[in-house]
Amino acid sequence: MxxxxxxxxxxxxxxxxxxxxxxxxxxxxxxxxxxxxxxxxxxxxxxxxxxxxxxxxxxxxxxxxxxxxxxxxxxxxxxxxxxxxxxxxxxxxxxxxxxxxxxxxxxxxxxxxxxxxxxxxxxxxxxxxxxxxxxxxxxxxxxxxxxxxxxxxxxxxxxxxxxxxxxxxxxxxxRPDFERLSRADGTVDLAAAENGGTVMACNDAFFGPKDNLILPGRAANMGEGWETRRKRVLPGFDWIVVKLAVPGTVQRVEVDTAYFKGNFPDTCSIEGCSLREPVVDFANAHDIAWTELLPRTKLQADHRHYFESELAAKGPFTHVRLKIYPDGGVSRLRVHGRPA
Missing domain, CATH: 2.60.120.260 (Galactose-binding domain-like)
Structure with a gap:
């Protein structure tokens, strides 16, 4: 070993x-x-x-x-x-x-x-x-x-x-307190690591580890986000899949590009799905029916983006997929919602 x-x-x-x-x-x-x-x-x-x-x-x-x-x-x-x-x-x-x-x-x-x-x-x-x-x-x-x-x-x-x-x-x-999450009167961050959210897969994490995306608090620097390498084959996009702590309906999404200035994604989109069985390889799971949650949207450098009225669907979902175009870094992803 x-x-x-x-x-x-x-x-x-x-x-x-x-x-x-x-x-x-x-x-x-x-x-x-x-x-x-x-x-x-x-x-x-x-x-x-x-x-x-x-x-x-x-x-x-x-x-x-x-x-x-x-x-x-x-x-x-x-x-x-x-x-x-x-x-x-x-x-x-x-x-x-x-x-x-x-x-x-x-x-x-x-x-x-x-x-x-x-x-x-x-x-x-x-x-x-x-x-x-x-x-x-x-x-x-x-x-x-x-x-x-x-x-x-x-x-x-x-x-x-x-x-x-x-x-x-x-x-x-x-393993969080699932009873507390289920009893939540308001919304909770269903993607947060401390609540049991899990990054299942991503296509690239060359500069910043995938788990950084859902860690507690805001990043202290650029190195505490998820960042992919520069894409040399276009068109294309990078992606990351997060399993929500519990299935839930999404009320509000935050995409934080803190500290990413010359390397933030130009645009992003978010999709959701509801799975009954676990998926081993998201890169090759072509039969997953993804539902558009956030249409492709322009991003800003070093900025906290909040999306609520822009959400096209609310679920309930078990997983979400963040897609960034064409590449770059995202500090945090927050998926605020209610357990289903």
């Missing part, structure tokens, strides 16, 4: 959203030791960087979580709160830049708890092992599938006996 080159990694679960990422609300709450480098680095974007010659008063500066060398029996651990509770399909324990100081082994435990327990209460809780103690390699992404269908809210990363981990990714499927 290991590969030294990130570009060659094609493991299915890595296509799923990172439930623990800092930008979706994930938090590193408590660690047994963080002498050389802080636990909060585990959930930051990217794979971590290395700066030769940069030191702190405790030693070499490292972009990750690193504990001191253990001189007594035991192991180190870090407790993390998922930004979006859900079912975990796999973890990525990335030891990038940690070569002579990576842990020899790691394991993962999980916990499902409501409310906001203190870190100390979490440390004393009874945890469920979801990944046994397995051997790690240094300077690479260590990818491990998880065979658990339970919804979890917190994880504990255990390293044996000590050392450094650059990043910890928790790929899975969001």
């Amino acid at each position: 290991h590969a030294p080159e990130e570009g060659k990694l094609r493991v299915a679960f890595t296509e799923l959203i990172d439930l623990a990422a800092e930008n979706v609300g994930g938090q590193a709450l408590l660690a047994s030791d963080e002498f050389f480098a802080g636990k909060e680095n585990l959930l930051k974007p990217g794979r971590g960087i290395f700066i030769p010659g940069k030191f702190t008063e405790n030693g070499k500066w490292m972009d990750g979580w690193e504990s001191r060398r253990k001189r007594v029996p035991g192991h180190d651990w870090c407790i993390l709160k998922l930004g979006m509770p859900g079912v975990i399909r796999g973890v990525d324990i990335d030891t990038n830049h940690f070569l002579g100081n990576f842990p020899e082994y790691a394991s993962v435990d999980a916990l499902a708890v409501e409310g906001e327990p203190t870190p100390e209460a979490l440390a004393a809780a009874t945890w469920t092992p979801i990944l046994p103690q397995l051997k790690l390699q240094g300077g690479t992404r260590n990818l491990f599938p998880i065979a658990s269908d339970q919804r979890w809210t917190h994880l504990r990363l255990n390293i044996f006996p000590d050392g450094g981990v650059a990043r910890f990714r928790v790929h899975g499927e969001v």
Whole structure:
């Protein structure tokens, strides 16, 4: 399950959203030791960087979580709160830049708890092992599938006996409070990742990952949107398909091109469909009956576009497809509606 080159990694679960990422609300709450480098680095974007010659008063500066060398029996651990509770399909324990100081082994435990327990209460809780103690390699992404269908809210990363981990990714499927969504009196964002929306597929995500389109909040920069490469064969368009959290009728749509100025799409359109059976390959699913939701419409740079009266149909839909002409970047897509 290991590969030294990130570009060659094609493991299915890595296509799923990172439930623990800092930008979706994930938090590193408590660690047994963080002498050389802080636990909060585990959930930051990217794979971590290395700066030769940069030191702190405790030693070499490292972009990750690193504990001191253990001189007594035991192991180190870090407790993390998922930004979006859900079912975990796999973890990525990335030891990038940690070569002579990576842990020899790691394991993962999980916990499902409501409310906001203190870190100390979490440390004393009874945890469920979801990944046994397995051997790690240094300077690479260590990818491990998880065979658990339970919804979890917190994880504990255990390293044996000590050392450094650059990043910890928790790929899975969001499991929100569906009863709350069903009881909603007003509209809810049916596409939002935190509500259970899922990006199923897109034809291109060269510059910006597909999941960025439905993340919480507005993007902080251009790199936090979905962006395709420049299209050299025209005419044509790029597309992305989002499965709604629950089937619903659409009342209002927002297309946000924040920070996209010389590379925003010229126009866009949106379609919806209602599917009873799951579709594996949207790129080749030619028999789907798509209904026009938003006709092809002119877009502006760095602008929040709201569409309500322009909507040609309201559903109910299970999926929506955003089409951008001919290419470019979109920061966020919001699909406000009512659960059917």
